[in-house]
Amino acid sequence: MSDTTAGAVFIAVLALALAAAYRPLGDYMYRVVNSTRHLRVERVMYRLIGVNPDGEQSWGVYARSVLAFSAVSVLFLYLFLRVQHWLWLSLGFPNVVPSGAWNTAVSFVTNTNWQWYSGESTMGHLVQMAGLAVQNFASAAVGIAVAVALVRGFTRGSAKSGLRGSAGQPGPGADQLGNFWVDLVRICVRIVLPLSVLAAVVLVAGGAIQNLSAGTDVHTLAGATQHITGGPVASQEAIKDLGTNGGGFYNANSAHPFENPTAWTNWLEIFLLLVISFSLPRTFGRLVGSNKQGYAIVAAMVIMAAGSIIMINVLQGTHPGTVPAAVGAATEGTESRFGVFNSGTFASATTLTSTGSVDSFHDSYTALGGGVLLLNMMLGEVAPGGTGSGLYGILILAVLTVFVAGLMVGRTPEYLGKKIGAREVKFASLYFLTTPTLVLAGTAVGMATGWGKAGILNPGAHGLSEVLYAFTSAANNNGSAFAGLTVNTTPYNIALGLAMLLGRFLPMVFALGLAGSVAGQNPVPESAGRCWSASP
Amino acid sequence: MRLPAWIAQHLAALRALLVLTVLTGVVYPLAVTAVAQIPGLKYQADGSLVKIGDSTVASAIIGQGFVDKDGNPLVQYFQIRPSDAGTGWDPTATGASNLGPESVVDTLPNPADKNKVGRPSLLTQVCTRSLKVGKLEGVDGSRPYCTPGGAGAVLGVFHRDGSTGPVTRVVSLNEACPTTPFLASYQGVTVECARFGADYTKAVATPVRGDAPATRRYRRTP
Numbered sequence: 001m002s003d004t005t006a007g008a009v010f011i012a013v014l015a016l017a018l019a020a021a022y023r024p025l026g027d028y029m030y031r032v033v034n035s036t037r038h039l040r041v042e043r044v045m046y047r048l049i050g051v052n053p054d055g056e057q058s059w060g061v062y063a064r065s066v067l068a069f070s071a072v073s074v075l076f077l078y079l080f081l082r083v084q085h086w087l088w089l090s091l092g093f094p095n096v097v098p099s100g101a102w103n104t105a106v107s108f109v110t111n112t113n114w115q116w117y118s119g120e121s122t123m124g125h126l127v128q129m130a131g132l133a134v135q136n137f138a139s140a141a142v143g144i145a146v147a148v149a150l151v152r153g154f155t156r157g158s159a160k161s162g163l164r165g166s167a168g169q170p171g172p173g174a175d176q177l178g179n180f181w182v183d184l185v186r187i188c189v190r191i192v193l194p195l196s197v198l199a200a201v202v203l204v205a206g207g208a209i210q211n212l213s214a215g216t217d218v219h220t221l222a223g224a225t226q227h228i229t230g231g232p233v234a235s236q237e238a239i240k241d242l243g244t245n246g247g248g249f250y251n252a253n254s255a256h257p258f259e260n261p262t263a264w265t266n267w268l269e270i271f272l273l274l275v276i277s278f279s280l281p282r283t284f285g286r287l288v289g290s291n292k293q294g295y296a297i298v299a300a301m302v303i304m305a306a307g308s309i310i311m312i313n314v315l316q317g318t319h320p321g322t323v324p325a326a327v328g329a330a331t332e333g334t335e336s337r338f339g340v341f342n343s344g345t346f347a348s349a350t351t352l353t354s355t356g357s358v359d360s361f362h363d364s365y366t367a368l369g370g371g372v373l374l375l376n377m378m379l380g381e382v383a384p385g386g387t388g389s390g391l392y393g394i395l396i397l398a399v400l401t402v403f404v405a406g407l408m409v410g411r412t413p414e415y416l417g418k419k420i421g422a423r424e425v426k427f428a429s430l431y432f433l434t435t436p437t438l439v440l441a442g443t444a445v446g447m448a449t450g451w452g453k454a455g456i457l458n459p460g461a462h463g464l465s466e467v468l469y470a471f472t473s474a475a476n477n478n479g480s481a482f483a484g485l486t487v488n489t490t491p492y493n494i495a496l497g498l499a500m501l502l503g504r505f506l507p508m509v510f511a512l513g514l515a516g517s518v519a520g521q522n523p524v525p526e527s528a529g530r531c532w533s534a535s536p
Numbered sequence: 537m538r539l540p541a542w543i544a545q546h547l548a549a550l551r552a553l554l555v556l557t558v559l560t561g562v563v564y565p566l567a568v569t570a571v572a573q574i575p576g577l578k579y580q581a582d583g584s585l586v587k588i589g590d591s592t593v594a595s596a597i598i599g600q601g602f603v604d605k606d607g608n609p610l611v612q613y614f615q616i617r618p619s620d621a622g623t624g625w626d627p628t629a630t631g632a633s634n635l636g637p638e639s640v641v642d643t644l645p646n647p648a649d650k651n652k653v654g655r656p657s658l659l660t661q662v663c664t665r666s667l668k669v670g671k672l673e674g675v676d677g678s679r680p681y682c683t684p685g686g687a688g689a690v691l692g693v694f695h696r697d698g699s700t701g702p703v704t705r706v707v708s709l710n711e712a713c714p715t716t717p718f719l720a721s722y723q724g725v726t727v728e729c730a731r732f733g734a735d736y737t738k739a740v741a742t743p744v745r746g747d748a749p750a751t752r753r754y755r756r757t758p
Contacts, residue, residue: 045555045559048551048554048555049548049551049552049555050547050548050551051548064542064545065545065548065549068542068545068546068548068549069549069552069553071546071549072546072549072550072553073549073553076550076553118629118630118631120627120628120629120630121628121629129561129562129565130557130561130562130565131561133560133561133564133565134553134556134557134560134561137556137560138553138556138560181548181552184552184556185552185556188556188559188560189559193559193560193564196564197564197567197568200568201568201571201572201577204568204571204572204577204580204581205576205577205580206580207580207584207597208580208581209580209581209582209583210565210568210569210572210581211569211572211581211582211583212569213582213583216583216585216592218585218591218592218593218594218595219591219592219593220593220594220600220601221593221594221600221602221613222600222601222602222603222604222610222613223605224600224601226594226598226600226625226626226627227626227627227628228583228585228592228594228595228598228627229583229627229628230583232565232568232569234568234572234581235564235565235568235569236565239560250630251629251630251631252621252630252631252632255630255632256630257595257597257598258583258597258598261580261597262597319637320637321637321638322637322638322640322659322681322743323635323636323637323638323639323640323658323659323662323681324637325680325681325745325750325751326659326662326663326679326680326681326682326688326751327662327679327751328750328751330637332633332635332637332658333632333633333634336617361632361633361634363632363634363635363636364632364633364634364635364636364637364658365636365637366637367636367637367638370636457634457635458634458635458636458638458639459639459641460638462636462638462639482634483631483632483634484634484635484636
């Protein structure tokens with residue numbers, strides 16, 4: 001089998017597996033977020049948290065809960081990193097410096113997982129598993145929770161009219177979006193945790209390590225000494241991909257044999273990082289009571305993603321550029337056990353989903369190949385995007401689309417039975433203006449200052465791309481890097497931390513604001529004049 | 537006493553975080569570690585360690601260098617691909633070169649300082665390695681865009697009007713003096729060797745293809 005055929009089969013099998021997971025996983029997630037029953041362990045957790053699981057929240061309360069949880073998380077993780085040296089399993093690593101701890105705390109809480117550090121020489125085992133990996137779970141769950149809250153805004157009618165939600169759930173009070181604490185706990189306990197356990201065990205079978213050892217010194221055959229590292233890697237690897245987080249246990253991330261040992265684990269990791277985001281449109285369809293709406297959303301995602309995956313494979317395969325011509329292939333930065341094509345597919349998937357884990361190094365990609373990765377992120381992470389954040393992103397894109405389409409054909413813009421008026425469009429526009437503003441402003445500052453330019457590795461235009469990539473990745477909460485850029489400096493850590501924080505929470509608040517706005521409306525009765533959003 | 541709502545909310549947040557930390561940060565990784573102790577998983581979970589007698593010599597899935605102290609290949613072993621982890625195959629400093637497809641101009645070594653080795657471009661690294669492997673295996677190690685000496689074949693071309701106009705001066709950027717440049721003249725202008733510290737930023741870096749056969753992905757020796 002030629003390389004090209006193998007690469008194509010790899011993608012085809014991946015697409016089939018994702019299609020097969022769409023209905024069962026999407027339906028399952030629907031039942032989880034829509035259930036009225038609490039598991040016993042969840043009841044215990046609610047008691048420990050001190051919340052009433054049957055209370056509902058308006059958009060403001062929901063948003064404040066999200067922000068409170070995230071603020072406490074940043075603070076907690078920051079302190080954890082600052083004192084790691086004195087805790088167990090620190091491996092003797094020093095406490096993380098203040099600017100680095102700030103950057104990493106924000107990075108993991110915002111689901112970005114941008115890493116200025118090398119995991120194997122900075123983070124002890126305890127902070128990896130009880131600090132960083134916890135946020136891998138929590139930030140993924142927060143994303144899904146906000147997406148579900150946005151959808152509830154569309155399904156729930158106004159209490160004043162006594163209308164029930166269009167999906168027929170027992171209509172809660174006016175403009176209530178559910179309960180953040182319940183969503184957070186349920187999504188962790190019933191969705192991400194069980195899937196992670198499964199994935200982690202499978203990864204161990206493939207060769208990923210899972211121990212608490214400080215490492216083993218081996219004497220190599222050539223007479224040198226090599227320190228083989230240890231750590232709870234597989235458990236972290238599973239949620240790193242599944243939760244579209246991307247923060248590697250090691251600096252080499254998924255290119256490291258202990259994180260991603262072989263060709264089939266590479267396939268599995270790509271599957272994991274796509275599966276929740278591609279199945280959520282099904283959950284959305286079920287929530288709004290029309291699977292066709294789900295298909296419309298997933299079709300839009302698939303078209304964008306397929307275009308990107310094809311482009312990256314063609315560009316990496318034809319490998320324009322001086323060094324690739326000398327080598328005969330665009331192999332620099334790739335692992336030979338994965339090959340150029342499967343590395344390209346991973347790179348595309350990781351930038352399309354806001355994951356940011358890498359099994360090859362994007363800075364060494366062909367010029368246009370690297371450009372495709374930038375484009376993937378600049379789409380705003382909606383094809384299919386991060387867990388939850390991809391869904392709320394594309395729904396807001398849909399709101400803008402029906403608004404523009406409605407204006408063009410002279411019909412009242414409405415989506416899922418709710419009118420899209422000035423207030424809704426303001427929220428949607430603010431949502432989409434946030435990240436481009438952060439990217440442009442950040443890059444401008446980076447290129448205008450000494451500290452910004454000092455970090456550049458590659459000369460010329462490629463150097464600009466390194467800075468642009470860094471801010472694009474941070475503001476869109478992706479976390480992958482054109483890793484040539486030296487970002488382990490105080491100004492970069494602060495600036496990129498700000499880009500991540502604002503790039504995550506401003507859009508989130510706007511999304512919840514939009515949800516609150518449409519939740520307060522009475523559904524518009526269906527009429528012949530309406531724009532139908534589920535078919536061409 | 538009833539706490540103000542915003543304080544109560546942050547307290548709930550803190551308690552939620554602690555509960556999740558116990559569940560996903562302690563119970564989960566330890567449970568997976570426990571499962572990984574069963575036969576069939578334990579070997580991998582411990583790092584696929586390879587033993588000869590009592591001493592551990594390797595992890596089966598981590599590369600190591602088969603070179604002597606000076607970095608020369610030990611010919612009795614199969615030579616594996618180059619490593620960018622630390623000074624080579626160092627699991628405590630994993631990473632990549634991060635050099636781009638147009639990384640073609642070297643930072644030359646300072647001739648006055650033996651410790652400063654300069655910073656070869658990706659192109660020069662490729663050319664040097666290829667030549668070395670060719671010599672070791674007795675095959676042709678020449679490549680497009682490489683000089684016969686194993687540097688990147690890149691000319692710095694000065695034009696009268698910046699990037700246009702007639703050529704006024706040509707320097708072989710990756711060949712430090714006193715190396716004889718791989719090309720005697722370019723568009724009628726004699727090619728100079730490169731001097732350390734000279735400013736070539738105004739020159740247009742121009743890779744020269746040369747006549748080495750195009751590299752196929754899996755090249756068989758004739």
